Amino acid sequence: MTVTLADVAARAQVSPATVSRVLNGNYPVAASTRERVLRAVDELDYVLNGPASSLAAATSDLVGILVNDIADPFFGIMASAIQSEIGGPGGRAGGERLAVVCNTGGSPERELTYLTLLQRQRAAAVVLTGGAVEDEPHAAAVASKLRKLADAGTRVVLCGRPPASDTGAIALTFDNRGGGRELTEHLIGLGHRRLGYIAGPEERTTTRHRLEGHRAALEAHGIEEDERWTVHGRYDRQSGYEATLELLRRDPSLTAVVAANDSVALGACAALRDSGLRIPDDVSVAGFDDLPFSIDAVPSLTTVRLPLAEAGARAGRIAMGREEPPPGGIATIRGELMVRGSSGGPRAS
Amino acid sequence: MTVTLADVAARAQVSPATVSRVLNGNYPVAASTRERVLRAVDELDYVLNGPASSLAAATSDLVGILVNDIADPFFGIMASAIQSEIGGPGGRAGGERLAVVCNTGGSPERELTYLTLLQRQRAAAVVLTGGAVEDEPHAAAVASKLRKLADAGTRVVLCGRPPASDTGAIALTFDNRGGGRELTEHLIGLGHRRLGYIAGPEERTTTRHRLEGHRAALEAHGIEEDERWTVHGRYDRQSGYEATLELLRRDPSLTAVVAANDSVALGACAALRDSGLRIPDDVSVAGFDDLPFSIDAVPSLTTVRLPLAEAGARAGRIAMGREEPPPGGIATIRGELMVRGSSGGPRAS
DNA sequence: TATCTCATAGAAAGCGCTTGCTGTGACGCT
DNA sequence: AGCGTCACAGCAAGCGCTTTCTATGAGATA
Numbered sequence: 001m002t003v004t005l006a007d008v009a010a011r012a013q014v015s016p017a018t019v020s021r022v023l024n025g026n027y028p029v030a031a032s033t034r035e036r037v038l039r040a041v042d043e044l045d046y047v048l049n050g051p052a053s054s055l056a057a058a059t060s061d062l063v064g065i066l067v068n069d070i071a072d073p074f075f076g077i078m079a080s081a082i083q084s085e086i087g088g089p090g091g092r093a094g095g096e097r098l099a100v101v102c103n104t105g106g107s108p109e110r111e112l113t114y115l116t117l118l119q120r121q122r123a124a125a126v127v128l129t130g131g132a133v134e135d136e137p138h139a140a141a142v143a144s145k146l147r148k149l150a151d152a153g154t155r156v157v158l159c160g161r162p163p164a165s166d167t168g169a170i171a172l173t174f175d176n177r178g179g180g181r182e183l184t185e186h187l188i189g190l191g192h193r194r195l196g197y198i199a200g201p202e203e204r205t206t207t208r209h210r211l212e213g214h215r216a217a218l219e220a221h222g223i224e225e226d227e228r229w230t231v232h233g234r235y236d237r238q239s240g241y242e243a244t245l246e247l248l249r250r251d252p253s254l255t256a257v258v259a260a261n262d263s264v265a266l267g268a269c270a271a272l273r274d275s276g277l278r279i280p281d282d283v284s285v286a287g288f289d290d291l292p293f294s295i296d297a298v299p300s301l302t303t304v305r306l307p308l309a310e311a312g313a314r315a316g317r318i319a320m321g322r323e324e325p326p327p328g329g330i331a332t333i334r335g336e337l338m339v340r341g342s343s344g345g346p347r348a349s
Numbered sequence: 350m351t352v353t354l355a356d357v358a359a360r361a362q363v364s365p366a367t368v369s370r371v372l373n374g375n376y377p378v379a380a381s382t383r384e385r386v387l388r389a390v391d392e393l394d395y396v397l398n399g400p401a402s403s404l405a406a407a408t409s410d411l412v413g414i415l416v417n418d419i420a421d422p423f424f425g426i427m428a429s430a431i432q433s434e435i436g437g438p439g440g441r442a443g444g445e446r447l448a449v450v451c452n453t454g455g456s457p458e459r460e461l462t463y464l465t466l467l468q469r470q471r472a473a474a475v476v477l478t479g480g481a482v483e484d485e486p487h488a489a490a491v492a493s494k495l496r497k498l499a500d501a502g503t504r505v506v507l508c509g510r511p512p513a514s515d516t517g518a519i520a521l522t523f524d525n526r527g528g529g530r531e532l533t534e535h536l537i538g539l540g541h542r543r544l545g546y547i548a549g550p551e552e553r554t555t556t557r558h559r560l561e562g563h564r565a566a567l568e569a570h571g572i573e574e575d576e577r578w579t580v581h582g583r584y585d586r587q588s589g590y591e592a593t594l595e596l597l598r599r600d601p602s603l604t605a606v607v608a609a610n611d612s613v614a615l616g617a618c619a620a621l622r623d624s625g626l627r628i629p630d631d632v633s634v635a636g637f638d639d640l641p642f643s644i645d646a647v648p649s650l651t652t653v654r655l656p657l658a659e660a661g662a663r664a665g666r667i668a669m670g671r672e673e674p675p676p677g678g679i680a681t682i683r684g685e686l687m688v689r690g691s692s693g694g695p696r697a698s
Numbered sequence: 699t700a701t702c703t704c705a706t707a708g709a710a711a712g713c714g715c716t717t718g719c720t721g722t723g724a725c726g727c728t
Numbered sequence: 729a730g731c732g733t734c735a736c737a738g739c740a741a742g743c744g745c746t747t748t749c750t751a752t753g754a755g756a757t758a
Binding site for chain 1: 735736737738739740742743744745
Binding site: 351397402 | 743744745746747
């Protein structure tokens with residue numbers, strides 16, 4: 001029914017071994033033979049059996065990319081960059097690799113299951129993007145899984161995720177804490193003293209680090225934080241909308257709202273507008289990430305730019321062994337403060 | 350070195366066959382035996398070898414999702430919905446499947462290569478999302494590939510993509526033409542007679558259909574189109590920005606700009622603003638897709654909502670054989686006109 | 699008690715490919 | 729002429745799992 005290597009061999013009048021070598025091109029084959037084989041492959045419309053090949057060679061050309069939310073451009077941009085370097089079809093990397101992105105939906109269990117599935121497939125490399133969940137048992141489980149993957153020869157790279165010590169994983173980490181601090185200091189520098197903060201989900205590293213940066217800035221400037229000023233939510237627009245209304249309810253005198261990311265900031269802007277407040281005249285707003293749409297917001301969003309594409313590309317190259325890992329296996333990638341229209345001095349009150 | 354089925358079998362004092370059956374759960378195994386096996390699996394930290402399993406069983410649990418641009422939420426949303434139904438980890442579908450999304454970057458070659466790679470892996474199903482390229486030889490190549498996949502037992506579903514006749518593929522198609530027409534008719538109804546159109550890349554079906562709808566509306570209302578009113582570009586924000594400036598240069602008297610999608614529309618808005626024009630007072634703007642950020646634009650975007658998540662979910666279910674394909678293998682999914690702040694009557698001139 | 703029927707478990711034959719090792723001529727060297 | 733070298737090509741042994749077919753013992757039935 002289906003064409004196999006043996007069929008091709010028969011047709012080309014060579015041994016299966018030769019066909020295999022022609023296809024893999026890592027062993028000398030006479031030009032004339034090669035041509036004959038290739039012709040047979042073509043005529044028979046032969047397609048290599050991936051599983052069989054992986055089994056025999058004990059390697060696979062699968063590369064996994066784990067993301068928390070594929071519908072979020074934050075991950076889409078990184079995934080796209082990683083993939084372009086992995087060399088899937090079209091990439092310039094040597095053999096063709098199947099770069100696959102797996103959507104964990106932010107769920108620890110799914111993350112683990114995907115890792116197992118990739119381990120099953122003997123993936124060549126795995127890149128985990130975005131913040132991790134801080135739940136201890138889960139973190140341990142993931143760490144152990146990563147170690148096993150690494151031990152089995154799978155290259156593991158973390159992109160935009162804190163280092164997982166002792167797992168052999170390379171980490172390219174975003175300096176969320178520093179970025180958060182810089183952002184809030186900018187606002188403080190403008191004169192704000194009452195700042196609301198819309199944080200992401202409680203248990204994520206990204207959430208915590210950005211919040212810590214924010215608080216460090218407040219503290220450094222002697223601003224005592226009111227606990228009513230922080231609200232936790234999801235990393236999406238709607239959450240930002242609701243959280244902002246909540247913040248306004250708690251303390252209508254806030255002059256600035258710092259959001260966990262740009263999507264949340266957009267929701268915050270909408271909520272402020274719907275509440276009859278002008279941005280930045282009445283309330284300043286700041287986001288994080290600098291996703292493409294941020295510059296198109298009205299007013300355009302003050303935010304911290306994270307070099308998502310660059311980081312992803314680098315992670316991809318490292319995963320493919322085409323770039324030296326950073327010394328110590330850890331690199332911190334800094335964000336860049338982008339001051340735009342959504343932040344200004346506080347209203348006189 | 351690595352633990353194999355045989356190791357587990359030895360440890361549990363059963364035959365490899367029994368272990369396999371316990372793991373696959375499709376053959377009666379005594380409870381006590383099962384338990385013993387499971388314990389051995391656990392103690393040995395055994396992970397099934399995917400390739401070996403796929404080879405022996407002649408099936409695989411890989412499901413491919415092809416997208417044009419993973420960084421674009423349009424695809425991200427669909428992919429996410431598809432994946433959730435595929436049942437990757439966390440989905441409710443039975444066995445665990447590895448749903449993988451492949452980023453073609455809109456390139457026909459990559460699309461083809463990914464299909465081949467998926468064919469190599471003997472994928473259980475493949476879902477192709479978004480518009481197709483209209484290049485004839487390529488279309489034929491893809492069609493032939495799809496047919497082969499289908500023949501080999503891979504379920505093929507097109508989501509948001511025109512039907513590929515005679516390939517055995519199920520198609521859930523968006524009614525881009527109808528949506529485009531409705532959108533433009535809305536604008537015409539408001540009194541606009543000079544409408545610019547920012548189209549997507551020339552050779553894509555989505556581009557052509559939306560444009561056809563637009564033109565049908567113009568024609569239906571006796572508006573003769575000036576060829577200067579149409580500009581082609583990419584499906585992104587920057588392209589919209591540039592195209593709008595170009596349109597304005599060609600004919601400053603335009604009172605409305607219809608964009609190929611929401612991202613483009615956002616760029617158009619920015620260009621208009623930068624040109625000192627108010628929206629919608631001076632120029633109305635309309636998008637397409639109704640991505641999440643569209644409602645947050647200022648003014649919020651008039652657009653055509655496409656039920657991306659619903660369509661994706663349905664495609665996923667069909668791919669898994671959990672839902673009946675539509676009669677004839679083809680379903681057309683209509684968009685819904687969302688009238689919002691970015692469209693209004695034309696300025697008196 | 700003898701026989702039949704189930705429910706389970708094992709033996710073994712592959713699945714389609716890769717690769718270490720073994721030919722085997724042709725060529726060039728002494 | 730004799731022999732080492734090389735460039736190719738083939739043999740055959742798996743890779744780790746699934747699954748058909750064949751035991752085997754325990755009840756059930758006659």
